[in-house]
Amino acid sequence: MADPFPGPSPTGNSPSESASTDALGREKAFRVALIGNPNTGKSTLFSALAGVRQRTGNYPGVTVEKKEGRVVMGDRPFVLIDLPGTYSLAPRSPDEMVAVDVLLGRRDDELPLDMVVCIVDASNLERNLYVVSQVLELGLPVVLAVNMVDVAADRGLKLDLARLERQLGVPVVPVQAHRKVGLDKLADAIAAIPARVAKASSSRVESESSAQQLPGGHAAARVSPFPEAFQGEVAALERLERNAGIPVLPRYLLERLLLDTTGYLENSGLPGVTPELLAETKAARSRLALQGLPVPGVEAMARYQWIAGILEGVVTRPKQRLVTTGDKLDRVLTHRVWGTLVFVAMMVLLFQTVFWMAEPASELIDGGKSWIGDRIVAAVPEGALRSLLINGVLEGVGGVLVFLPQIFTLFLFIAVLEDCGYMARAAYLMDRLMSRVGLSGKSFIPLLSSFACAIPGVMATRVIENPKDRLVTMLVAPLMSCSARLPVYTLLVGAFIPDRKYLGGWFGLQGLTMFAMYAIGVVMAVAVAWILKLTLLRGATPPFVMELPGYKLPGLNIVLYRMLERGWSFVKRAGTLIFAVSVVVWAAAYYPRDIERVAPELVKRQANAALAVARLEARAAELGDQPPQPPPTPGSEATTGSGKSKTNSGESKTGSGESPRASGEPSARSGESVTANSGSEAHASGSEANASGSEATTSGPEDAASELEAARRELEAADDLLAGAMLRHSYLGRLGQWIEPVVKPLGWDWRIGCAALASFPAREVLVATLGVIYNLGADEDEESESLTQTLRSATWEGSTKPLFNVPVALSIMVFFALCAQCASTLAVIKRETNSWRWPAFTFVYMTSLAYIASLLVYQIGIRL
Amino acid sequence: MLMVSLLPLFQLEPGQRARIRQLMGMPDQVHRLEELGLRAGTTVEMVQPGSPCIVRLDGGKLCFRGNEAFSVLVQAGEDA
Numbered sequence: 001m002a003d004p005f006p007g008p009s010p011t012g013n014s015p016s017e018s019a020s021t022d023a024l025g026r027e028k029a030f031r032v033a034l035i036g037n038p039n040t041g042k043s044t045l046f047s048a049l050a051g052v053r054q055r056t057g058n059y060p061g062v063t064v065e066k067k068e069g070r071v072v073m074g075d076r077p078f079v080l081i082d083l084p085g086t087y088s089l090a091p092r093s094p095d096e097m098v099a100v101d102v103l104l105g106r107r108d109d110e111l112p113l114d115m116v117v118c119i120v121d122a123s124n125l126e127r128n129l130y131v132v133s134q135v136l137e138l139g140l141p142v143v144l145a146v147n148m149v150d151v152a153a154d155r156g157l158k159l160d161l162a163r164l165e166r167q168l169g170v171p172v173v174p175v176q177a178h179r180k181v182g183l184d185k186l187a188d189a190i191a192a193i194p195a196r197v198a199k200a201s202s203s204r205v206e207s208e209s210s211a212q213q214l215p216g217g218h219a220a221a222r223v224s225p226f227p228e229a230f231q232g233e234v235a236a237l238e239r240l241e242r243n244a245g246i247p248v249l250p251r252y253l254l255e256r257l258l259l260d261t262t263g264y265l266e267n268s269g270l271p272g273v274t275p276e277l278l279a280e281t282k283a284a285r286s287r288l289a290l291q292g293l294p295v296p297g298v299e300a301m302a303r304y305q306w307i308a309g310i311l312e313g314v315v316t317r318p319k320q321r322l323v324t325t326g327d328k329l330d331r332v333l334t335h336r337v338w339g340t341l342v343f344v345a346m347m348v349l350l351f352q353t354v355f356w357m358a359e360p361a362s363e364l365i366d367g368g369k370s371w372i373g374d375r376i377v378a379a380v381p382e383g384a385l386r387s388l389l390i391n392g393v394l395e396g397v398g399g400v401l402v403f404l405p406q407i408f409t410l411f412l413f414i415a416v417l418e419d420c421g422y423m424a425r426a427a428y429l430m431d432r433l434m435s436r437v438g439l440s441g442k443s444f445i446p447l448l449s450s451f452a453c454a455i456p457g458v459m460a461t462r463v464i465e466n467p468k469d470r471l472v473t474m475l476v477a478p479l480m481s482c483s484a485r486l487p488v489y490t491l492l493v494g495a496f497i498p499d500r501k502y503l504g505g506w507f508g509l510q511g512l513t514m515f516a517m518y519a520i521g522v523v524m525a526v527a528v529a530w531i532l533k534l535t536l537l538r539g540a541t542p543p544f545v546m547e548l549p550g551y552k553l554p555g556l557n558i559v560l561y562r563m564l565e566r567g568w569s570f571v572k573r574a575g576t577l578i579f580a581v582s583v584v585v586w587a588a589a590y591y592p593r594d595i596e597r598v599a600p601e602l603v604k605r606q607a608n609a610a611l612a613v614a615r616l617e618a619r620a621a622e623l624g625d626q627p628p629q630p631p632p633t634p635g636s637e638a639t640t641g642s643g644k645s646k647t648n649s650g651e652s653k654t655g656s657g658e659s660p661r662a663s664g665e666p667s668a669r670s671g672e673s674v675t676a677n678s679g680s681e682a683h684a685s686g687s688e689a690n691a692s693g694s695e696a697t698t699s700g701p702e703d704a705a706s707e708l709e710a711a712r713r714e715l716e717a718a719d720d721l722l723a724g725a726m727l728r729h730s731y732l733g734r735l736g737q738w739i740e741p742v743v744k745p746l747g748w749d750w751r752i753g754c755a756a757l758a759s760f761p762a763r764e765v766l767v768a769t770l771g772v773i774y775n776l777g778a779d780e781d782e783e784s785e786s787l788t789q790t791l792r793s794a795t796w797e798g799s800t801k802p803l804f805n806v807p808v809a810l811s812i813m814v815f816f817a818l819c820a821q822c823a824s825t826l827a828v829i830k831r832e833t834n835s836w837r838w839p840a841f842t843f844v845y846m847t848s849l850a851y852i853a854s855l856l857v858y859q860i861g862i863r864l
Numbered sequence: 865m866l867m868v869s870l871l872p873l874f875q876l877e878p879g880q881r882a883r884i885r886q887l888m889g890m891p892d893q894v895h896r897l898e899e900l901g902l903r904a905g906t907t908v909e910m911v912q913p914g915s916p917c918i919v920r921l922d923g924g925k926l927c928f929r930g931n932e933a934f935s936v937l938v939q940a941g942e943d944a
Contacts, residue, residue, distance in 0.1 A: 039924075088899035092892075123923025127901035155923065262892050296891060300898035327911075330925070334912045428927045431916045435929065441916065543893065543934040544916055545900055548925040 029070065029077040030194050031111055033103060035135060036119035037128050038085035039549035041147045044558055045119055045177035046082040049187070056565065059107075064098040074191030081113070087127075089134040090256060090299075092264045095462050103138050104250050115141040115193050117186075122152035122159060122174070123550075125315060129307045130300075133225055137252050141197060142170045143189045149174040150181075151550060156318030164314045178555045225306030226255075229291050230298060233284040234258060240280055247272040257281055259296045326421075326551045333425050343429050346422075347518075350413050352511035354486075358405035362490075365405070369398040387590055388583070395771030395787070396582025397575070406490055407483045408567045414452055415562040419554035423448065424546060431544055437526055438533030440464075440544035443473040447525065450480035451518070454825045457482075458832055468539040472532045474832060475842055476525035478825050481518045481817055484764040488816045489517050491767055495788040496809035513810075517817050524818060524849060577824075581765045585758045588732035589773055595722065598729045606722045609715035616708040623704060724797060727751075727773065732758070746815065746851070747808040747858040749796055756815065763821035807861025811854040819850035870937040873928065874917045876910035882938035883907050889934035902926060902936065 034049075036042045047054070050069020057066045067082035083099045091097040098107075105112030116135050120128035125146075136142060146161060165172040171189040175182035224231050234255050241248045249257070249272050257265050257273065258281055266278055285295045293301075333339050373394055380386040417423050427448070431441030442464050450457030457477040464470040481489070493510050500509040533539070596603055727733050735757065736750035743753035755769040767787070774790045794803040820826065826839040833839075870885050884906050887894045897903070901921055912918035916929035930936060 090895075090899065121923065124901075126922050127924070130899060130901070152923065157923070294891075296895040297898075300895065300903055304898075304903065330911060330918070334918055336914065424927075428916060428918065431927070431929060435916075440929070441927070543889070543931050544927070544929040545897055545902065546927050547900070548918060548927055550924070 029079045030114045031079045031081065032190060033081045033083050033113050033116045034119065035083045035099065035103070035116060035131065036085060037087055037121065037124075037131060039547055040085070040119050040121045040124075040128060041177045042085055042119050043082065044555055045145060045147060045175065046080060047557055047561060048177050048180050048183055050080045050082075059098050059109075064095050073187045074194075076191060076194055078190065086131060088131055090259065090296075091268075092260070092262050093462065094268075097268065100253070100256075103135070103140070104252065106250075113140060114197065115143070115190070117143050117145055117190060119145045119147050119177075122146045122149045123155055123157060125159075125164075125311060126304075126307055129310060130303055133303045133306055134252075136170075137224060137255070141193045143186070143193065144168065144170055144172045145177075145186055146172060146174045147177050148550075150176050150179075151552075154322075155324060156322045158316040160314050160316075164310070167310050167312065167314070178552065178558075225302045226298070227293055227302060230258075230288060230293055230302070233288060237277065237280060237284065240277060241272050244274065244276065246274055246277075249273075258284060259299050261285075261296055329551055330425070330548075333422070334428055339425070339429050343426055346417075348507075348511070348515055350410075352508065352515075354406055354409045354413065354514075356511075358409045361405035365398075365401060369394060369401075372398070384590065388586060391590075391771070392583045392586030393579070396586065396765075396769075397579050401571070404567065404571070406486050408563055410483060410486065411452060411563040411567055412559065415559040416554045418562075419552075419558050421549045421551045424548045427546060428548065433526065435544070437530040438539070439469055439472060439529055441546060442544060443469060443529075446473050446477055447480055447522075450477040450482060453482050453484070454478040454480065454822060455828050458825065458828045461832070466539065468533075468537040471833065471838065472529050472537050474829055475532065475838065475845075476529045478820060478822065478842060478846060479521045479525040479528065479818060481521045482822075484762065484822065485517070485816055487764050487767045489514055489813055491770075491787065491791075492809040492813050495791050496804055496806055513813075517813055520814060520853070521817050524853075528845070528849075577762050578765055581758065581761055582769070585732065585765070585769050585773075588735075588758075589727055589730045589754075591730060593726065593730075595726045595729065599722075599725045602718070602722045602725050606715070606718040609711065609718040612711045613708070613715050616704070616711050620704055620708055728797075732773070745859070746811045746854050747862070748812070749803055751794075752803075752808075752812065756812075756819075759816070760821050761823045763816055763819070766816065807858050810861055811858035814857045815850045815854040817850075818846060818853055820846035870939055872930070873908070873919065873936040873938050874913065874915050874930070876908075876913060876917075876919075876938065876940060878910055878913055880940060881907055881909045882940040884936060885939045886937040887934075888937060893934055897936075900926065902928070908938065
């Protein structure tokens with residue numbers, strides 16, 4: 001996989017040693033896993049240690065993110081592996097199993113680990129040490145990083161970490177990951193482990209009896225926190241496996257098998273889990289229950305007891321708990337009334353800001369796009385290749401990239417809100433609403449992620465234990481307005497919603513419209529979830545527990561990294577899927593190119609007009625070196641550049657507004673009509689007489705100029721008609737006309753219908769497709785102008801009536817807000833539910849909902 | 865055995881402290897909450913009452929809402 005952010009590592013210990021790391025070879029790198037509870041700053045620590053040289057991917061078969069970073073600490077290469085944050089290593093799903101398998105070295109696609117760094121929150125040692133006690137049982141060397149010691153100190157907590165180190169038996173290092181304090185010490189502690197492991201393994205060769213001993217001399221840490229009776233049962237299970245000659249599970253997994261009453265491990269196909277073993281496991285559970293050690297309760301009891309011993313004398317709390325800034329903030333932000341107000345204000349502000357902050361950058365990209373278009377026109381001869389480059393590639397991919405600033409700005413906001421701790425408060429506030437429709441606040445987090453993209457959103461539903469809730473959340477997640485809808489909204493809002501400001505400029509109509517589009521998805525999701533929970537997927541509202549992380553200033557690195565990471569995935573989509581769909585749509589709109597057969601009269605008319613223009617231009621040149629009126633560049637918004645005349649091709653849109661065309665009707669005399677004034681539709685401008693073929697003598701240069709002007713206009717009209725006819729008779733055009741009766745009630749013409757149809761694989765393609773269709777329809781080799789302008793001047797075919805107006809724009813936006821136009825999302829739902837039933841259901845319900853809603857919007861809109 | 869009056873967690877007043885006495889519900893659900901730190905014997909402080917409520921637990925905050933089948937019973941008072 002390509003490294004998207006190459007650059008030197010910021011950690012002092014590894015100054016650009018990637019080359020030597022590679023030279024030393026992968027197999028020599030010491031593999032270190034990073035594990036800890038959620039919200040302990042694990043990702044921050046990982047980024048701080050690994051720098052920007054990280055690789056992210058997925059563990060195959062599951063949706064667990066795999067993050068690796070290579071660094072040099074001491075003189076040794078290390079591979080850091082960031083495991084997902086977890087409260088416990090008690091696997092109850094394939095996702096939770098990943099961390100356990102990685103830690104136990106049971107994955108075929110991963111080299112075994114050499115050590116583990118556990119990260120804990122200094123203010124929450126008791127709770128955070130739970131997972132540490134599980135890690136210590138795995139038998140790997142451990143270093144404990146105690147993070148956010150500054151926050152703990154602010155709360156008045158006094159920590160005796162030297163004592164903790166003694167009682168725990170592993171190195172303990174205080175750090176402040178977000179300020180990069182203590183990282184050198186942590187790196188030293190990590191770097192010291194390989195030598196200790198080497199020493200321990202050589203001593204192990206000497207004394208065979210210490211085979212069970214932990215490498216690194218932390219034998220004390222291996223002591224199980226469980227009561228002896230429990231340990232005895234685990235040992236008995238191990239003996240049973242050994243005696244039966246079946247593969248012996250690692251002790252930790254045997255323990256888990258005994259503790260797991262959910263049935264997950266029993267049915268997960270672990271080797272060596274035989275019916276005999278399971279029967280014995282059940283018997284062991286009943287024996288333990290009789291001794292007052294019920295499974296699974298015994299685990300929490302034993303571990304917290306162990307933790308209490310480890311923390312003996314380590315933490316000194318202040319007599320009077322200090323009220324922190326976070327507490328004061330929470331009084332407002334989680335307040336029923338004030339908190340909700342802040343939440344709504346925050347969301348409105350977010351979308352307002354996304355809109356105006358990104359605008360200058362978008363204009364810049366748009367300008368760059370036009371510039372490239374001009375270069376292509378200059379460099380590539382007219383024909384299929386130029387059309388492909390400009391209308392397929394540039395308009396397609398470029399049209400989507402123009403919206404990158406918006407997407408990056410939105411990702412930036414989401415990352416900031418996540419990192420400062422506000423998102424969890426928002427989820428808390430939303431739990432009231434969610435529980436009313438039978439879901440929990442837990443469902444809100446996947447839905448929130450779906451605002452960026454439904455794919456991670458659907459994957460994030462794995463945190464929901466209740467299968468029905470999980471399914472409902474998954475089915476409504478694609479209704480959230482993901483980043484792919486943003487280009488569609490931005491384009492249409494920018495082009496058709498008036499830029500009105502209210503309340504002294506604080507609220508703009510455009511921003512409010514954007515907000516409404518996001519809101520309609522949320523409202524529909526709530527309604528659909530409610531209906532589903534009442535009908536197909538009935539079930540009790542589940543209990544809801546979620547940790548609220550402490551507030552903190554968002555870390556610049558983390559926020560930027562997350563923004564770039566998500567933005568980058570969007571660029572990749574633009575480069576692959578959107579590119580492919582753009583090219584396919586372009587080809588469908590360009591071919592079969594049999595216009596000579598379909599509408600020969602248009603071809604003839606266009607050829608004649610071009611001939612006439614050329615002739616008049618030549619004559620104008622004869623009449624004088626400098627004609628009094630320079631050839632006007634016919635450049636209205638609709639159809640810039642009467643392309644065929646080579647004299648104009650290099651020119652930009654000079655003086656398009658001031659062109660003499662604006663000055664009333666031309667005084668073109670109605671000479672004999674050379675054109676086969678076709679049997680196609682009556683076109684307002686097309687019916688204009690042309691003076692092109694007229695052999696009438698000119699009385700002066702001014703007449704010649706007006707003749708030339710009229711000829712140019714005729715050429716332009718002929719070009720338009722020809723281009724329109726070609727599009728209409730293209731494969732896409734034929735399909736579009738076929739579906740037009742269906743989309744007409746929505747206020748769409750067949751071209752919008754085509755664009756919507758082409759957007760079913762990936763909805764952001766709409767922008768590209770509109771670009772392709774309307775540019776092809778306008779004039780195939782014109783310089784690329786802004787799509788906004790093109791759309792504003794688009795008309796219904798065969799009339800001058802503008803195609804787009806506010807109801808049409810709203811109807812398109814509502815359709816895109818609600819329709820299931822994302823093949824990847826449907827594929828993810830299929831994978832997550834393991835059946836085609838639910839993606840099919842999602843597709844049908846969303847598409848029907850979209851059609852009905854946009855029908856209502858348009859039909860009501862035009863009557864207002 | 866002393867009689868103690870237990871009440872559901874969400875009934876605590878803002879700022880009131882109480883000791884968790886019992887987690888009532890399916891063993892697996894209870895086990896999950898215990899892993900999060902919500903367990904018998906621990907002291908919690910109500911931050912934002914209602915359903916869901918926010919409680920302080922150790923150095924952190926949890927938001928919590930039970931249901932018909934699951935509740936956390938606490939003992940409020942001097943010794944908590």
